Every structure is written in C-alpha cells, then in structure tokens.
Amino acid sequence: MDTFLFTSESVTEGHPDKLCDQVSDAILDACLEQDPDSIVDCETCTKANLVTVIGEITTKAKVDYGKIIRDTCRGIGYSSTELGLDADHCEVLVNIDQQSPELAEIVHGNFTKKPEEIGAGDQGHMFGYATDETPELMPLSHLLANKLAAKLTEVRKNGTCPWLRPDGKTEVIVEYQKEGGAVVPIRVHTILVSTQHDEAVSNEQLSRVLNKHVIQPVVPSKYLDDKTVLHFNSLRGPHEDAGLTGRKIIVDTYGGWGAHGGGAFSGKDPSKVHGSGAYIARQAAKSVVASGLARRCIVQVSYAIGIPEPLSVFVDTYGTGRMADREILQLIKKNFDFRPGMIAMNLDLKRGGNFRYQKTAAYGHFGRDDPDFTWEAIKILKAK
Structure with missing residues (x-):
C-alpha cells in the first residue's frame, strides 16, 4: 500500500495562546450582543499574571473590558498564581481606540451601505477544506x-x-x-x-x-x-x-491539511474577512464533498479592502471530482455569495452573546455539531 x-x-482552552483568543472573542461577543454593527479588531496577550488587550473597536455597546477579561480567565480555570495566572488579582491593561474614519468610510460608507455593498475590511486570501475521511468531513x-x-x-x-x-x-x-x-x-x-x-x-x-x-x-x-x-x-x-491572539491558526482550522491564508480569526467582526471568508469557503468546500461531487475539496477566496466582490475564487478537488473543477467552481459561485456583507447576513455572523464566538476560540472553528457554527450547514449542490 x-x-x-x-x-x-x-x-486546550487553558493554553496561553488560546486564553488570548477566548478573551478577544469574549469581547467580540459582548460588543455584537449589544450592537450588531460593532466594528471589532481586538488582540490579547498574556504572560505570568498579566493580561493586556489592545486594538480598535467602534461600538455603541457599553463594555466592561476588565470584567470580561477576568471572567474569561476564571472560566478557563486560572484562579491562582500557582497555576500561572490569578483571574481576580492579575494585572489587566486595556488600550482600545476606535477604527479610523477613513477605513470606516471605505468599508462601510460610515455605516450607510447596504449589506451587498459593504467592502472587505482587510485584504487577504482565505481557504476552506473538506474531506470524506470522517463524518464531520474533517481530517x-x-x-x-x-x-x-x-x-x-x-x-x-x-x-x-x-x-x-x-x-x-x-x-x-x-x-x-x-x-x-x-x-x-x-x-x-x-x-x-x-x-x-x-x-x-x-x-x-x-x-x-x-x-x-x-x-x-x-x-x-x-x-x-x-x-x-x-x-x-x-x-x-x-x-x-x-x-x-492568533498564534494557533492551524489549530483553528485543519491541522495542517488544505491550506491557510495566514490571517487570525479571533477578536474580529465579520467585515474582517479573515474569519468570515474562511467560514464561507469551508461551507462551500464541505457542501461539495457532502453532495458527492468530490472526496476532497479546497476552496480559496481573496479580497481587497473596500471592495465587496472577491478578487478571485479557486477550487481544487485533488483529482477526486465527479466533474471538472471548473464546473464545480461555477456551482459554488451560483450557490454561495462571497461578498462580506452577504456572508455576515447569510451566516448570521453579526449575532454575538451566549459565548457564540468564544466557543470557536478553542477546539477548532470547523467540524463541530453546534447550531452557532452556521458555516457548518450543508447546501446540497446538484450538477446539471
């Protein structure tokens, strides 16, 4: 053979990098729960008995950053300096600014644009992957x-x-x-x-x-x-x-299989396409395999700041497709809307709270049976 x-x-969720991902996503949850139009780009770092949060957040939400940080660390289990961090007595530093008006205008039209008109909040390329080797269509x-x-x-x-x-x-x-x-x-x-x-x-x-x-x-x-x-x-x-935050991106995705565009997911609202673009690419790849059109599939999508339409969409079925990859690509384009505003609407990504995003920040963003992971829902694709 x-x-x-x-x-x-x-x-685990107690790994220092994952602790940071969860703090960033807990802040994202809190912002979106009160204000679904929140613009969030939040980074966290920790060492010993210190947690620092920095970034750009524009929101109408009233957020107690210190409480969220401490509650998240305590929930993970860091309750004493003997463990490496004491949630109730650690030093907490917060340095949060608002998103620049120039970027807000380019991406959101200062929040006047319709969902289909909203541009990507960053440039980059994202990947989705699926394989028939497990029922979850994961490696x-x-x-x-x-x-x-x-x-x-x-x-x-x-x-x-x-x-x-x-x-x-x-x-x-x-x-x-x-x-x-x-x-x-x-x-x-x-x-x-x-x-x-x-x-x-x-x-x-x-x-x-x-x-x-x-x-x-x-x-x-x-x-x-x-x-x-x-x-x-x-x-x-x-x-x-x-x-x-963002130092376990391979853990977040496919464990080295497929590919990764390099952008982190945690602490970012859906206009930041590093997460939302990867989610729609996973849904597309998973739907191809679940529909029996291929045994393995990778989908890539790329964006430029302020532009709604993706610059490119690519598909490869590793030679396992029941039809040509170009035909599968056309099916994907017909069934999935890759514009950031439409991704956010169709996958309900502007809904926060109830640990919605914090749950994604440990044990992977894909292959999990949870209704909050809307990108795991399959669309059955039918060849002509």
Missing part, C-alpha cells in the same frame, strides 16, 4: 487532536482528574493510505498528550489515568493497535509560555 504519516496538533488527525484536547479539559473540570491544570496540548499522527487524490486513515500511529498538572502526580499515574479517561473514550478502537505509541509530557502554563 502507498501509505504516509501525517501529524496534527491541538491545545481524522486534526479531529482527534481537537477531541483529545477537549476531553482533557472535560475530565479536569468534571473532577475525574482534579489534579489537572488548564494548560494542555495534544498531537496525533495518523497513518493514511492514498486512493488516487483521496486519503483513507488506516490507524493511529502516535498520540502525544502534554498537560499542566499537580507536581505530586507521577508520570506513571499521569500515563495510566489519561490513557483510560482521555485517549480510550475519544479514539475509536479500530484505529488503535499494539503498535500505537503513547507519550505523556508535563507543561507549566503562563509561568513559562507567553500567549497571543
């Missing part, structure tokens, strides 16, 4: 890495492993077989779980308990065999590792 190994990584390696990270947090918070601490990482190596342009997972080759934990916990206990309560419930037994390698390591959280 023509096989290969592919590795994907994820992190197995990344799906498992995200699920293991989420399970690591679950057993910490529900008391199954009370000695775990918030920071954690996972890594999954899957052995794949090539079938033309498609890929088929055969087995899990290696699993690595790294986690912050009480010092009194031995490596033997860590390995035994995490294998039982994290790995075994998540990874289907058909992918595990006596050759699967398991590794367990320790972490120390914000004591040692600074965090920054």
Whole structure:
C-alpha cells in the first residue's frame, strides 16, 4: 500500500495562546450582543499574571473590558498564581481606540451601505477544506487532536482528574493510505498528550489515568493497535509560555491539511474577512464533498479592502471530482455569495452573546455539531 504519516496538533482552552483568543472573542461577543454593527479588531496577550488587550473597536455597546477579561480567565480555570495566572488579582491593561474614519468610510460608507455593498475590511486570501475521511468531513488527525484536547479539559473540570491544570496540548499522527487524490486513515500511529498538572502526580499515574479517561473514550478502537505509541509530557502554563491572539491558526482550522491564508480569526467582526471568508469557503468546500461531487475539496477566496466582490475564487478537488473543477467552481459561485456583507447576513455572523464566538476560540472553528457554527450547514449542490 502507498501509505504516509501525517501529524496534527491541538491545545486546550487553558493554553496561553488560546486564553488570548477566548478573551478577544469574549469581547467580540459582548460588543455584537449589544450592537450588531460593532466594528471589532481586538488582540490579547498574556504572560505570568498579566493580561493586556489592545486594538480598535467602534461600538455603541457599553463594555466592561476588565470584567470580561477576568471572567474569561476564571472560566478557563486560572484562579491562582500557582497555576500561572490569578483571574481576580492579575494585572489587566486595556488600550482600545476606535477604527479610523477613513477605513470606516471605505468599508462601510460610515455605516450607510447596504449589506451587498459593504467592502472587505482587510485584504487577504482565505481557504476552506473538506474531506470524506470522517463524518464531520474533517481530517481524522486534526479531529482527534481537537477531541483529545477537549476531553482533557472535560475530565479536569468534571473532577475525574482534579489534579489537572488548564494548560494542555495534544498531537496525533495518523497513518493514511492514498486512493488516487483521496486519503483513507488506516490507524493511529502516535498520540502525544502534554498537560499542566499537580507536581505530586507521577508520570506513571499521569500515563495510566489519561490513557483510560482521555485517549480510550475519544479514539475509536479500530484505529488503535499494539503498535500505537503513547507519550505523556508535563507543561507549566503562563509561568513559562507567553500567549497571543492568533498564534494557533492551524489549530483553528485543519491541522495542517488544505491550506491557510495566514490571517487570525479571533477578536474580529465579520467585515474582517479573515474569519468570515474562511467560514464561507469551508461551507462551500464541505457542501461539495457532502453532495458527492468530490472526496476532497479546497476552496480559496481573496479580497481587497473596500471592495465587496472577491478578487478571485479557486477550487481544487485533488483529482477526486465527479466533474471538472471548473464546473464545480461555477456551482459554488451560483450557490454561495462571497461578498462580506452577504456572508455576515447569510451566516448570521453579526449575532454575538451566549459565548457564540468564544466557543470557536478553542477546539477548532470547523467540524463541530453546534447550531452557532452556521458555516457548518450543508447546501446540497446538484450538477446539471
């Protein structure tokens, strides 16, 4: 068989970078909940017992940034300096300005434009990807890495492993077989779980308990065999590792599969097409695969500041398409509106609150069964 190994990584919500993503998205949620027309571009960084938020926000919402920051950190589990950060007593710095009037005019016409006229809030190119190797139409390696990270947090918070601490990482190596342009997972080759934990916990206990309560419930037994390698390591959280919004963009998407345009998603309203453009591209790619038109699909879309129509739309089915890629591209253009204002309207992206965006900021933006992840809804595409 023509096989290969592919590795994907994820992190828990307590990883310093992910903490920052969640703070930025919690602020976005708060702004959009009160004012759906909020313009948000919010960055967060952390180190030790300090959290700093900077950026540009134009909103009618009344937002208590300090409270949001502390509530988010506390919800993750950072409640003492022993863990690396004390939500109630850490230093919080906020430096927020409004969006420049010039940019507001170019993109929104100072909020007078209709949805179909709203321009992109930034330039760039975004990607969406889908594959038939899992029911979620996600790469197995990344799906498992995200699920293991989420399970690591679950057993910490529900008391199954009370000695775990918030920071954690996972890594999954899957052995794949090539079938033309498609890929088929055969087995899990290696699993690595790294986690912050009480010092009194031995490596033997860590390995035994995490294998039982994290790995075994998540990874289907058909992918595990006596050759699967398991590794367990320790972490120390914000004591040692600074965090920054947008530094886990591969974790946010497809774990190294497909492609990434480079722009971060968190802390940005939908006019910032790094997120919204990637969402509509995922919906398009997923719909192609779900409709049986291809086994794998990648969609790229590109934008210029202030221009509603995308500069380009590209599709590649890796040779797995039931019809020519150019024909699939025409189907995509017919069924999906890539203009930023229309993406925001059709995917309901201006709705905040209820942790809508904060939920996306850990364990991936794609492949999750949650009604708030509107871009995961499939449109059945029919060839002529």
